[in-house]
Amino acid sequence: AAGIARELQARYPQLRHVVAGFAKGCGQKNHNSLKGVEAVEDEVELLAFCDSTHIAPRDFIRRLVAPVVDGEDFSTGYHKVVARDTGIVTMAYALCVQLMRYLQGISSFTQLWGGAMCFRLSAFRRYGVREFWMSNVVDDCSLADRLIHLGARIRLSGDAVLMTEAREHDLGVWHHWMDRQILFLKFCIPYQWVLLGVLACLMLLPVLWAVLAVLGVLLGKLSFGWLVGVLVYAAALALVLRSWAHFQEAVFPVWRWMVAFCASACMFVWVYLGTILAEGVLWQGIWYEVGRQGRVIRMRRQK
DSSP states (O other): OHHHHHHHHTTOTTOOOOOOOOOSSSOHHHHHHHHHHHHHTTTOSEEEEEOTTSBOOTTHHHHHHHHHHTTOSEEEEEEEEEESSOOHHHHHHHHHHHHHHHHHTSGGGOOOOTTEEEEEHHHHHHTTHHHHHTTBSOSSHHHHHHHHHTTOOEEEEEEEEEEEEESSOOHHHHHHHHHHHHHHHHHHOHHHHHHHHHHHHHHHHHHHHHHHHHHHHHTTSSOTHHHHHHHHHHHHHHHHHHHHGGGSSSOOOHHHHHHHHHHHHHHHHHHHHHHTTOOEEEETTEEEEEOGGGBEEEEEEOO
């Protein structure tokens, strides 16, 4: 991103390249964003934030800021993962993000997503976002919970969608990503973390039941009638995943999506169980010990 910024500065004089330095007492991403705000806040009315690791359509910023231009204080977008191969991990990652995107569309679950969000500068100051970020581990979900308690409204801009390409996605990378998503909810919005555990069980239990039913029939412990229930579940799952698959740019066999879904359910529960006793989160080479509402207690940079 730094190299691109230097190249573009020659064409766009208003472009700033801000070097933030190391964070102390908050998430590095929060620190970076705050330094960016300091560089421009005397000259702007709106603040738009966008991750550099996704592909944006040409009119993305227009779509993202539209709700704020219309009078809202805060708006957010989201992203979709486009699977570029049929690897189970790649497809499972795409499914996980798709599920989170659907949850964003439910008003009671809509949260700011740090990869695509917009504030009115006056709201940034009025709601104390600067002071909140200066001691928090993450920029989005903890702030979203605070804003809800303060009566602020967060508007989802459903058309402001970034694209994330996934190719030969690594199992460890997927695990660490899911671990962060769950841990941020645990520390920042505990009640949603509990609901997430319920969702994990609802995803895994039918899969587990289907596997055990098939084994029971094969071992002669259950009647063939149990297979009817398994086939009905498999057919329903196939229909749902086929409808989800239209968000992808390539057509993959539905059975691959079904295997990816089962892998997601297993990983979901496995990672969730690991977060129960966790006291901190590892993010981009920094270990954060985190307290209530996402407040950073201590941080340690790994060598």
